[in-house]
Amino acid sequence: MTEPLSLLLLAGVGILAGFLNVTAGGGSTIVLPLLIFMGMDPGVANGTNRIGILMQNISSVASFHQHSHSEFKESFKLALAALPGAVAGSMTAVRVSDELFQQILAVVMIGVVISMLLPQPKNNSANAPHTSWWVYPAMVGVGFYGGFIQVGVGFLFMASLYHLMRISLVRVNMHKVFIVLIYSLPTLLVFFLTDKLQWVPGVALGFGSALGGWWAAHVSVKKGDAFIRGLLIAAILLMAVKLLFW
Numbered sequence: 001m002t003e004p005l006s007l008l009l010l011a012g013v014g015i016l017a018g019f020l021n022v023t024a025g026g027g028s029t030i031v032l033p034l035l036i037f038m039g040m041d042p043g044v045a046n047g048t049n050r051i052g053i054l055m056q057n058i059s060s061v062a063s064f065h066q067h068s069h070s071e072f073k074e075s076f077k078l079a080l081a082a083l084p085g086a087v088a089g090s091m092t093a094v095r096v097s098d099e100l101f102q103q104i105l106a107v108v109m110i111g112v113v114i115s116m117l118l119p120q121p122k123n124n125s126a127n128a129p130h131t132s133w134w135v136y137p138a139m140v141g142v143g144f145y146g147g148f149i150q151v152g153v154g155f156l157f158m159a160s161l162y163h164l165m166r167i168s169l170v171r172v173n174m175h176k177v178f179i180v181l182i183y184s185l186p187t188l189l190v191f192f193l194t195d196k197l198q199w200v201p202g203v204a205l206g207f208g209s210a211l212g213g214w215w216a217a218h219v220s221v222k223k224g225d226a227f228i229r230g231l232l233i234a235a236i237l238l239m240a241v242k243l244l245f246w
Helices: 003-023 028-037 042-066 072-093 098-117 135-148 153-165 169-193 199-219 226-245
Strands: none
Touching: 003 028, 003 042, 003 169, 003 199, 028 042, 042 098, 042 169, 042 199, 072 135, 072 169, 135 153, 135 169, 153 169, 169 199
């Protein structure tokens, strides 16, 4: 595949990934295997994906704010809790071998498939937050996971925020994209300083992801439909088998 076609493919996949990441999660389960299939080492793919994640969440935070869905003070407190975990996770990620990271990635993707098959929480119409203090240590743990591998972190943020804050899924996603935006800045720096990312494919991915993230926040769609979930599950299983056995 020629370079222009590869970049166009990344931008197109970025649109889908950005949409999935903002509405629910799991976009990185498409992006990381694609980057690996395009010849990147797993560790470099993990870093390059962060460029798209950063651009996607800048766009989606702006879109939520444009539609009067922003609580920056509360979002920032949650982001501060997630930040040290995310930095520690990224520093751990750049220290593991590509072989070990590849095996971890495969196992994580299978776990994401299982989580997709479980019943999804329904939207909560209550508007008043009821925050448990457990949400802050939960943000540290989810932040570490996001800094380390990112794949499926949206599901973990949604579960934590939904159950510990008792807010609607729209507000969950509003907080989620802000948190990931904040912790993406230092984690991207870690991958950059350790030469674990490629800028050109990352920016191409980022343009698509930004468009997908803006669109997802704009239309406020629930977590994707059964057809997309089915295709995603099949793709993840194939990629996991490849990473583990091929």
